[in-house]
């Protein structure tokens with residue numbers, strides 16, 4: 024598990040609180056981020072107050088106030104993202120990272136975003152889910168000319184509706200998203216002091232991440248942009264287990280998790296040990312009467328799901344995509360199943376030809392999680408990660424929700440492994456061994472219905 | 488005629504014929520000198536000796552060479568000592584030498600004795616006669632025969648260098664074929680493992696018959712190629728055996744297990760044509776042939792006109808039967824053909840044509856030598872580049888691919904069969920590298936032969952030219 028300091032590497036730029044008028048006439052200095060770690064929540068130094076979100080393995084962009092307008096500067100550029108320690112991927116992102124910084128504003132804010140293009144090709148930014156003037160929607164060719172390399176465009180609109188949104192290019196969109204260009208946008212509700220929004224609850228923990236997927240050939244560094252579905256690196260915020268930060272909560276806190284999907288397939292996001300409700304989508308908050316309890320919610324392509332729960336069960340609870348291959352690292356999709364194949368007498372023979380050969384998969388693939396075998400350079404293993412009781416055999420869209428009775432409020436420090444109370448953990452049976460007679464095995468391969476007489480039965484030479 | 492005068496006459500004749508003695512070593516020393524530095528990289532290659540003791544010693548050396556892994560130098564040594572064809576060729580040179588001596592030895596004078604009786608007289612007639620032309624033309628003929636023998640020696644020397652080159656080539660092919668056969672053994676082992684694992688996969692139901700069949704076919708292909716490689720190794724070895732003149736127990740030798748490494752630098756192409764024209768034995772032989780024909784032109788005129796000049800000395804004794812008194816009649820007699828019908832024009836024309844023929848042949852040989860050495864150098868250079876590419880680039884790349892595939896197998900990104908396939912490909916690259924290395928050394932052998940020895944075609948061309956001359960050269 025990732026025990027790295029949860030908050031190492033804060034954003035390198037701070038929000039500019041007081042800037043001279045002359046400086047305000049110029050472009051805002053773009054902030055850049057060099058770390059893939061989770062940055063602490065950015066409490067608003069200026070503008071309307073709100074409770075900030077925590078972007079998993081990401082950060083929130085600082086802004087400057089210019090005559091009442093919140094100004095951000097996004098720089099579209101090539102980046103090298105640490106998807107996991109030792110696994111670097113050439114991506115395109117914003118301000119040093121993929122995904123780009125989260126933009127947090129308050130309902131009713133006038134927002135001006137400067138977008139500078141440092142990519143080798145043109146780009147735009149589409150503000151997914153927002154109410155805005157059509158000319159600010161960022162669809163290259165349709166609502167604006169694309170931003171050419173080296174150019175800066177300005178988007179400006181009022182964040183009219185509270186909710187969770189995304190931003191991503193709408194110019195050479197498939198390639199640019201396959202390269203990692205995307206970011207989160209949170210519009211906090213504008214409520215007065217002490218008041219609450221009728222459909223948007225106050226929460227103690229507010230987490231946000233995007234689902235994104237890449238196809239990185241083992242031993243290489245750059246995603247294959249033409250892969251449609253057969254991706255091998257399934258990420259949350261361009262990060263894979265065990266490098267995804269855990270979500271932490273003090274027992275009894277209300278926790279919100281915002282999940283947006285910019286991959287090309289759906290992801291059933293599943294939480295252990297708790298029920299939750301979907302309290303909002305990118306369409307806005309869900310009326311309380313329309314919510315129902317779930318332990319898994321499917322986030323379809325291009326959708327945002329905002330779930331909320333009371334973290335009242337202490338422990339380390341798995342939070343993951345329920346498509347089992349999405350919690351795996353790089354896989355060989357054409358590797359045949361080796362289960363049950365007797366390798367006796369062959370190992371030495373193969374080792375004579377390939378000295379480093381070891382039997383794998385004879386019993387299943389769990390060997391892979393335990394064995395530390397040399398892999399190609401810059402290759403994220405198919406399964407990895409170790410917990411207090413052994414290998415987790417995961418990788419990809421997996422992390423944990425750590426609920427502790429003694430987690431200080433507002434602290435996001437990793438509390439470490441959960442200490443299981445005695446009598447509350449599965450244990451090995453110490454009595455007599457189980458008597459489990461096996462069913463009679465049929466060793467003859469089956470035949471297709473109706474095809475039994477189509478082929479003459481083999482005589483004599485059949486190997487079985 | 489006094490006894491003294493008679494003796495002096497005989498002495499002159501003996502002197503003239505003096506240079507006409509048979510070479511005691513059958514000219515092998517001359518051949519050895521000509522082939523020095525030209526026998527496929529072996530500096531001091533001995534030829535079969537005439538003396539039985541030396542031959543026994545040579546046999547001992549051969550047994551010694553065969554007792555250890557056979558190097559290419561040892562193979563060339565053995566071939567030059569033991570190849571029966573070469574032995575025959577050297578013997579033929581000895582025959583040619585004897586023929587030369589015979590050709591320039593003065594014909595024995597004719598002694599004619601007659602005894603005639605009439606009723607009165609008894610007449611004893613003694614005539615000592617010999618052909619004058621032979622005597623007059625002796626220096627010419629001596630020189631010409633010597634030149635002819637030089638040509639024959641040069642041609643035998645070419646046989647020696649050709650055999651040396653052929654032996655080296657056979658050794659290179661045999662060693663390479665044996666190494667390649669060993670790589671096929673490895674490829675079959677990889678295919679066997681794959682096929683057996685495939686059988687077990689199908690047995691437990693993880694694979695279909697189709698998938699299994701594909702791996703079985705791979706195994707059959709590998710064994711097919713191994714059979715061919717093994718046959719090639721055996722036949723190449725037999726080629727080498729033939730060059731070395733070996734049979735029976737002697738063929739049980741062990742071959743060296745590696746070809747010589749590639750040289751660090753290639754021979755430069757500068758001056759190769761000049762070297763070939765200066766050094767090549769076939770060019771030298773053609774030049775000598777032209778010299779001989781030119782010299783012969785002068786002799787042919789006299790010979791054609793004065794075909795057979797005879798000189799005879801007669802001493803006739805007539806004895807009267809009644810009285811017993813004798814009368815001795817002495818006298819010289821000269822016999823000259825009258826050039827009424829044949830003024831030697833045809834013979835002169837023929838000689839002239841023969842000079843032209845030889846000149847053209849020399850030019851032909853020179854042009855061929857220049858072209859051959861250029862082609863040989865290009866082949867050599869290309870073969871070196873290709874061998875280096877295979878050895879320094881392709882084999883490491885193939886090994887890298889195999890290693891990387893193993894790493895992918897470790898990560899369950901590739902299958903055992905992918906790994907075995909790459910192991911086979913890697914081994915095939917090694918086999919290709921061995922063949923490229925062999926091809927380089929074959930090209931190097933050809934280049935050396937083209938530079939300082941001869942070309943395989945040149946021998947035939949010169950042989951037909953020599954056969955056109957009047958006296959057979961002992962081929």
Ligand SMILES: [Cu+2]
Pocket residue numbers: 257289290291344345346349420
């Ligand atoms: Cu998924």
